Amino acid sequence: MTTLFDPDAASGTPLIVHDGPDADQRGARGNGSLLDGLNPEQREAVEFRGSALLIVAGAGSGKTRVLTHRIASLIGGREAWPSQILAITFTNKAAAEMRERVEQLLGQASDGMWISTFHSACVRILRREAEKAGLAGTFTIYDSADVRNVLKRIIKELDADTLGFTPAGVSNRISKLKNELADADSYARNANLDDPQEVMFLEIFRQYTRRLRAASALDFDDLISETVFLFRSFPDVAALYQRRFRHVLVDEYQDTNHAQYSLIRELTRPVAPDLAEQMETAGMHVRSLQDASGGIPGASLTVVGDSDQSIYAFRGADIRNIVEFERDYPGAKVVLLEQNYRSTQNILSAANAVISNNFDRKDKKLWTAVGDGDKITGYTGYSGHDEAQFIADEIEALHGAGVAYRDIAVFYRTNAQTRALEEIFVRSAVPYRVVGGTKFYERAEIKDAIAYLIAVANPVDELALRRILNTPKRGIGPATETQLASFAETNGITFREAMRDAGSLGLGPKVTTAILQLAGMLDEAAAKLEPSNPAGVSGVSEVLGFLLEQSALLETLRSSRDPQDETRAENVEELLAQTKDFMRENPDAGLVDFLTQVSLVAAADELDDSSGTVSLMTLHTAKGLEYDSVFLTGIEEGLLPHQMSAGEPGGPAEERRLFYVGITRARKRLYLSLAMTRAQFGETSVAMPSRYLQEIPGELIDWRQSPGMANSRGGTQPRALNARRDGYGSRGGFGGQGELSPAPRPKAEWPNRVTAQVRDNGDLTLTAGDRIRHADFGEGRVTQVTGEGTKRVAHVQFDRSGAKKLLIKIAPIEKL
DNA sequence: ACACTTATATTTTTT
DNA sequence: ATATAAGTGT
Numbered sequence: 101m102t103t104l105f106d107p108d109a110a111s112g113t114p115l116i117v118h119d120g121p122d123a124d125q126r127g128a129r130g131n132g133s134l135l136d137g138l139n140p141e142q143r144e145a146v147e148f149r150g151s152a153l154l155i156v157a158g159a160g161s162g163k164t165r166v167l168t169h170r171i172a173s174l175i176g177g178r179e180a181w182p183s184q185i186l187a188i189t190f191t192n193k194a195a196a197e198m199r200e201r202v203e204q205l206l207g208q209a210s211d212g213m214w215i216s217t218f219h220s221a222c223v224r225i226l227r228r229e230a231e232k233a234g235l236a237g238t239f240t241i242y243d244s245a246d247v248r249n250v251l252k253r254i255i256k257e258l259d260a261d262t263l264g265f266t267p268a269g270v271s272n273r274i275s276k277l278k279n280e281l282a283d284a285d286s287y288a289r290n291a292n293l294d295d296p297q298e299v300m301f302l303e304i305f306r307q308y309t310r311r312l313r314a315a316s317a318l319d320f321d322d323l324i325s326e327t328v329f330l331f332r333s334f335p336d337v338a339a340l341y342q343r344r345f346r347h348v349l350v351d352e353y354q355d356t357n358h359a360q361y362s363l364i365r366e367l368t369r370p371v372a373p374d375l376a377e378q379m380e381t382a383g384m385h386v387r388s389l390q391d392a393s394g395g396i397p398g399a400s401l402t403v404v405g406d407s408d409q410s411i412y413a414f415r416g417a418d419i420r421n422i423v424e425f426e427r428d429y430p431g432a433k434v435v436l437l438e439q440n441y442r443s444t445q446n447i448l449s450a451a452n453a454v455i456s457n458n459f460d461r462k463d464k465k466l467w468t469a470v471g472d473g474d475k476i477t478g479y480t481g482y483s484g485h486d487e488a489q490f491i492a493d494e495i496e497a498l499h500g501a502g503v504a505y506r507d508i509a510v511f512y513r514t515n516a517q518t519r520a521l522e523e524i525f526v527r528s529a530v531p532y533r534v535v536g537g538t539k540f541y542e543r544a545e546i547k548d549a550i551a552y553l554i555a556v557a558n559p560v561d562e563l564a565l566r567r568i569l570n571t572p573k574r575g576i577g578p579a580t581e582t583q584l585a586s587f588a589e590t591n592g593i594t595f596r597e598a599m600r601d602a603g604s605l606g607l608g609p610k611v612t613t614a615i616l617q618l619a620g621m622l623d624e625a626a627a628k629l630e631p632s633n634p635a636g637v638s639g640v641s642e643v644l645g646f647l648l649e650q651s652a653l654l655e656t657l658r659s660s661r662d663p664q665d666e667t668r669a670e671n672v673e674e675l676l677a678q679t680k681d682f683m684r685e686n687p688d689a690g691l692v693d694f695l696t697q698v699s700l701v702a703a704a705d706e707l708d709d710s711s712g713t714v715s716l717m718t719l720h721t722a723k724g725l726e727y728d729s730v731f732l733t734g735i736e737e738g739l740l741p742h743q744m745s746a747g748e749p750g751g752p753a754e755e756r757r758l759f760y761v762g763i764t765r766a767r768k769r770l771y772l773s774l775a776m777t778r779a780q781f782g783e784t785s786v787a788m789p790s791r792y793l794q795e796i797p798g799e800l801i802d803w804r805q806s807p808g809m810a811n812s813r814g815g816t817q818p819r820a821l822n823a824r825r826d827g828y829g830s831r832g833g834f835g836g837q838g839e840l841s842p843a844p845r846p847k848a849e850w851p852n853r854v855t856a857q858v859r860d861n862g863d864l865t866l867t868a869g870d871r872i873r874h875a876d877f878g879e880g881r882v883t884q885v886t887g888e889g890t891k892r893v894a895h896v897q898f899d900r901s902g903a904k905k906l907l908i909k910i911a912p913i914e915k916l
Numbered sequence: 917a918c919a920c921t922t923a924t925a926t927t928t929t930t931t
Numbered sequence: 932a933t934a935t936a937a938g939t940g941t
Binding site: 190191217218219243244320321323324411412414415513514515516517536570573575576577578579580699700701702703718719720721739742743744745754755758780781 | 917918925926927928929930931
Binding site for chain 3: 519779781782783
């Protein structure tokens with residue numbers, strides 16, 4: 101028998117493990133079978149043993165495979181216990197998948213392994229070390245809406261709006277600072293205190309910090325930064341985790357911000373000899389980990405990333421983290437994965453061509469062994485709806501040809517673009533699901549129900565209490581709310597305590613009863629969770645059921661005459677069902693765990709692989725996913741690249757990466773679509789093709805309707821225009837035959853600089869029967885006019901060129 | 917305090 | 932266009 105121990109902190113006690121058949125079996129598995137089917141680079145990445153490893157993994161190069169095999173090989177080769185592994189993924193869904201795949205490879209469960217997102221891991225640490233961190237273990241996590249709520253109140257109280265402060269703006273600024281590990285005090289040290297704007301911002305920041313603390317709440321950014329601060333302030337606490345996690349693996353490293361970078365640095369720091377000795381004395385068994393000096397060496401670090409897929413600079417992601425990895429970790433090994441196992445060569449060639457326009461990057465070319473595949477399909481709609489109709493029709497065609505709906509995805513830059521798509525999809529009966537967007541947990545009725553639970557779990561959370569105070573309506577208005585707040589303030593008690601003491605506020609009897617009833621309900625619910633409760637401990641769903649019943653929240657929605665409330669009631673019922681699922685899947689978890697899980701769901705976590713629907717999502721959400729058929733929509737100037745990115749330094753480059761990410765999601769078929777006009781704020785405006793479209797070699801795209809055709813500057817016949825512009829056109833994305841293939845192709849006729857020359861016919865009005873002359877098609881007769889305003893379309897029968905649809909506002913036509 | 921009407925901003929991306 | 936905010940009247 102060998103005495104080994106798994107320093108798994110879950111139980112806090114070392115385990116004695118016997119050498120036996122089990123161990124032999126694990127050893128016998130060896131690494132041989134784990135390396136099967138890997139290419140030499142992947143193999144190298146799996147097998148490398150050393151303190152730091154950077155895997156530069158191009159899109160679709162099998163990085164998840166490498167990561168899972170690496171973890172499995174560490175555990176299977178008995179180099180590490182599952183509990184010594186910490187793997188950070190981008191979404192909870194990716195984490196679950198990774199765990200499953202590791203266990204599949206090992207053929208055994210691997211309890212104790214931490215595979216989670218940055219935020220989940222930090223919450224876990226903070227709840228565990230709450231006392232040291234100066235927090236209640238039941239702290240609430242505020243999402244962006246909660247944060248804005250708090251800020252709104254502060255700004256109002258300080259009259260800061262007169263200085264131009266908005267909740268969203270301040271929230272952004274605070275978030276940026278926290279991502280840099282700054283707090284109000286450190287900011288104050290460098291602030292220009294002669295600037296009233298700065299002074300006000302500082303005051304808001306201070307108040308905000310104070311209120312969150314008073315409510316025992318943390319925002320998303322705090323989760324990371326507070327963990328870093330905890331580790332820095334308490335080396336002994338940090339040492340617990342430094343000792344435990346011997347292998348730290350981080351996925352999507354290009355999207356880490358400074359705080360996350362620092363967290364990884366702290367976790368992979370060595371433990372000093374004296375601290376290690378203290379731990380040994382405390383019975384923590386560090387002997388087997390100690391090096392010659394008596395300290396515990398830093399954990400091995402593996403990071404995986406691709407700077408070409410860095411798309412989160414706006415939330416503080418710092419591309420330098422990956423670019424300068426070798427400088428940060430001297431002696432780091434770098435492995436490059438360039439072979440792509442996902443897409444066809446045509447798709448990869450397009451992706452390579454686009455991304456090569458970003459100059460400050462290491463050249464990297466994806467390649468595949470699977471062959472060219474289909475061409476990319478292009479389509480230019482007259483409007484967003486026309487574009488959506490094309491997509492719906494094409495999806496139906498694909499489906500008819502045997503492609504499952506779930507293998508099809510539609511991507512867009514902004515959430516607002518879902519509207520046109522949804523309208524058409526509903527009409528065309530295409531089964532679809534919007535991933536992210538207005539997320540389930542962000543709906544008002546769900547936040548209300550959750551607020552009841554938060555009020556029970558974390559009684560000092562004033563925000564949650566204020567939210568439910570008059571939801572559903574119980575006659576407690578803003579005036580009463582303010583009175584309660586100031587009563588709490590003057591007496592130095594919490595809002596909740598003030599509610600319990602409502603009787604001494606001298607309010608009307610009706611209001612007083614209402615408040616006391618609510619407070620009593622919450623206390624009663626809390627009692628149900630007490631372990632000492634003689635009636636036994638209730639689970640999350642019982643408590644929620646009790647609260648919904650007592651507050652009549654559900655009943656109010658059901659009996660409302662607003663037709664939308666019916667759906668809201670169903671949503672609340674869905675939440676109740678979710679609590680039951682949660683209890684079944686996590687028998688040991690409690691209310692706080694449920695609330696944590698709810699707070700940390702990512703958009704992509706909502707994806708259900710088994711659902712037979714088309715998935716709609718933003719390009720950001722699409723990162724890390726792949727589909728057989730991908731529709732990339734709204735490839736227009738102002739949308740991709742987005743208008744707002746124009747001012748940002750590096751904005752257009754990041755937008756290009758976003759386009760690149762979208763392209764590389766497709767396995768077999770890629771569709772690029774855009775519209776000539778786009779509705780925005782209810783106004784319709786003319787849209788121009790994106791500059792990025794021209795970066796794709798023309799011969800890769802098969803235009804069903806090119807931008808040139810859509811504004812009728814093209815035609816169905818080759819024209820002299822093409823030859824004339826060949827100097828530009830053959831290189832660009834649309835005119836392109838390439839210098840080597842002189843034969844003109846009918847479908848490639850977009851004049852090179854069409855983006856710069858869009859005509860405006862103003863309010864030219866046409867009616868059926870009018871004769872017109874078109875610059876290319878000659879004379880014809882209008883047969884019909886459809887559409888409204890700027891997107892009026894004339895259907896014209898040309899004398900020589902046949903029937904065409906023309907966008908009246910921008911077509912090169914004149915009335916005769 | 918609540919229901920109704922009118923004004924206004926909203927759309928960049930997200931844990 | 933739509934959703935929320937603010938304003939007005941009961």
